Amino acid sequence: MTEPSTALVPVxxxxxxxxxxxxxxxxxxxxxxxxxDVRANEVFSIIGPNGAGKTTVFNCIGGFxxxxxxxxxxxxxxxxxLPSHRVARKGLVRTFQGVRLFKNLTVLENLLVAQHMQVKNxxxxxxxxxxxxxxxxxxxxEHAKQWLDFMGLREYANREAGNLAYGHQRRLExxxxxxxxxxxxxxxxxxxxLNPQEKRDLALMIDRIRxxxxxAVLLIEHDMRLVMDISDRILVMEHGRPITVDRPxxxxxxxxxxxxxxxxx
Numbered sequence: 009m010t011e012p013s014t015a016l017v018p019v020x021x022x023x024x025x026x027x028x029x030x031x032x033x034x035x036x037x038x039x040x041x042x043x044x045d046v047r048a049n050e051v052f053s054i055i056g057p058n059g060a061g062k063t064t065v066f067n068c069i070g071g072f073x074x075x076x077x078x079x080x081x082x083x084x085x086x087x088x089x090l091p092s093h094r095v096a097r098k099g100l101v102r103t104f105q106g107v108r109l110f111k112n113l114t115v116l117e118n119l120l121v122a123q124h125m126q127v128k129n130x131x132x133x134x135x136x137x138x139x140x141x142x143x144x145x146x147x148x149x150e151h152a153k154q155w156l157d158f159m160g161l162r163e164y165a166n167r168e169a170g171n172l173a174y175g176h177q178r179r180l181e182x183x184x185x186x187x188x189x190x191x192x193x194x195x196x197x198x199x200x201x202l203n204p205q206e207k208r209d210l211a212l213m214i215d216r217i218r219x220x221x222x223x224a225v226l227l228i229e230h231d232m233r234l235v236m237d238i239s240d241r242i243l244v245m246e247h248g249r250p251i252t253v254d255r256p257x258x259x260x261x262x263x264x265x266x267x268x269x270x271x272x273x
Contacts, residue, residue, distance in 0.1 A: 021083060021084045022045035022046060022047050022048075022081075023045075023046050023047060023048050023050075023082070023083055023191060023192055023224050024045060024046040024069070024080075024081070024082055024083075024100075024192055024224070024226065025045045025079070025080070025081040026042060026043055026044050026045070026065070026069065026078070026079075026080055027043050027078050027079040027080075027081070028041055028042075028043055028077065028078040028079070029041070029042040029043065029065065029068060029075055029077070029078035029079075029080070030075060030076045030077035030078050031061075031064050031065075031068055031073060031075055031076050031248075032076040037248060038061050038064045038248050039061045039064050039065055039068065039075075039248045040061075040247075040248045040249045041078075041249060041250070042061070042065055042078075042243075042245065042248075042249070042250050043078075043250065044243050044250070044253050046192065046224050046226055047224065047240075048222075048224055049218060049222055049223070049224060050218075050224050050225075050240045050241065051214065051215075051218060051224070051225045051227060051238050051239050051240050052224070052225070052226050052227070052239065052240065052241050052242070052243070053226075053227040053228070053229060053235045053238075053239040053241075053242045053243070054066075054226070054227070054228050054242075054243045054245060055228075055229065055230075055232070055235055055242060055243070055244055055245070055259075056244055056245035056246055056251075056268065057246060057268060057269060059247075060245040060246050060247065060248065061245055061247070061248035061249075062228045062245055063105070063196060063228065064248075065245075066102065066194060066196055066226075066228060068080065069095075069100070069194065069226075070092055070095055070100065070102045070194060071087070071089075071090050071091050071092035071093075071094065071095035071096075072092050074089045075088060075089065082095075082098055082099070082100055082191070082192070083191070085098070087100075096188070098191075099189070099190045099191035099192065100190060100191065100192045100194065101185040101188055101190040101192075101193060101194065102185070102193070102194035102195070102196060103178075103181050103182060103185060103194070103195050103196055103198060104196050105196050105197045105200060107174070107177045107178060107181050108181070109169040109170070109177060109180060109181060109184070110169060111168065111169050111170030112168060112169075112170065113168065113169060114165065114166050114167060114168055114169065115156065115161055115164050115165050115166070115167055115168075115169055115172065115180055116149070116152055116153075116156070116165040116166065118169050118180060118184055119151075119152035119155060119156070119180075119183060119184060119187050120148055120149065120152055122184040122185075122187050122188055123148045123151065123152070123187055123188065151187060152187065153165070155183040155186060155187050156183070158183070158186075159179040159180065159182070159183045159213075160179070161176060161179060161180060161183065164176065174201055174202075175201075175202055175203070175206040178198060178201075178202065178206075178210070179213075182195070182198065182213070182217075186217065186221070190223060191223060191224070192223060192224045192225075192226060193217070193223055193224070193225050193226070194225075194226045194227075195214070195225060195226070195227045195228070195229075196228045197228055197229055197230060198210060198214075198227070198229065199229055199230075199231045199234050200230070207231060207233075207234055210234070211234055211237055211238050214227075214238055215238055227239070235256070236256045236260065239256050240255070241253060241254065241255055241256075242254065242255070242256055242259045244259060244262070244264075244265050244268065246268040251264050251265060251268060252264060252265065
């Protein structure tokens with residue numbers, strides 16, 4: 009009889025690891041010992057009352073703040089303190105609480121601008137309009153059209169982004185992130201300002217992005233129904249500190265979470 013194997017199955021490296029993250033602003037400790045990981049193809053949400061430090065964590069991960077302490081690893085590579093443009097080139101992109109589009113450019117032009125990091129042809133090629141430049145330009149246009157179709161924005165391709173309805177601006181902002189072919193998409197309150205139907209559509213879109221493009225999503229959101237519906241795991245924060253990391257059903261019944269949101273007598 010063959011003896012059963014006792015070899016250990018290797019544990020996959022998390023896509024993102026945040027270790028003992030600290031962020032000080034003068035005498036204020038805004039983030040204190042936050043630690044979590046995001047696995048491949050996972051929707052991981054960060055929730056907490058206003059002022060809990062959620063966006064500060066996002067800003068540290070995305071390279072907009074240099075952490076006061078701790079480590080941030082992307083696929084095992086230490087990216088702690090890298091500026092935002094270098095973090096984006098490594099495949100970690102984000103949206104913001106307020107929509108940040110080039111509002112005087114068309115919808116299509118917004119997606120073309122976002123692809124500049126992927127275009128390998130230099131300035132000279134552009135000035136001389138070489139064949140390689142024309143091929144790259146056409147490929148960028150076709151890629152942009154694919155994302156316009158995915159987001160239901162094709163009919164608005166030539167409209168100025170600033171003239172879109174707010175819900176469509178949110179879709180365009182996510183498309184602008186996705187067109188760079190990220191490994192991890194960070195969404196900062198994407199449901200803010202959306203009506204109930206737009207929130208349902210957003211949930212379906214996030215799930216479709218995760219399934220069809222096999223990327224992870226890191227989400228900050230105040231809409232608890234949306235968070236509970238789409239999250240695989242949730243980190244709850246209060247006053248800059250982590251309370252718990254768990255699955256949605258466990259988070260909903262955690263007394264510490266209930267206290268953080270509702271207080272106690």
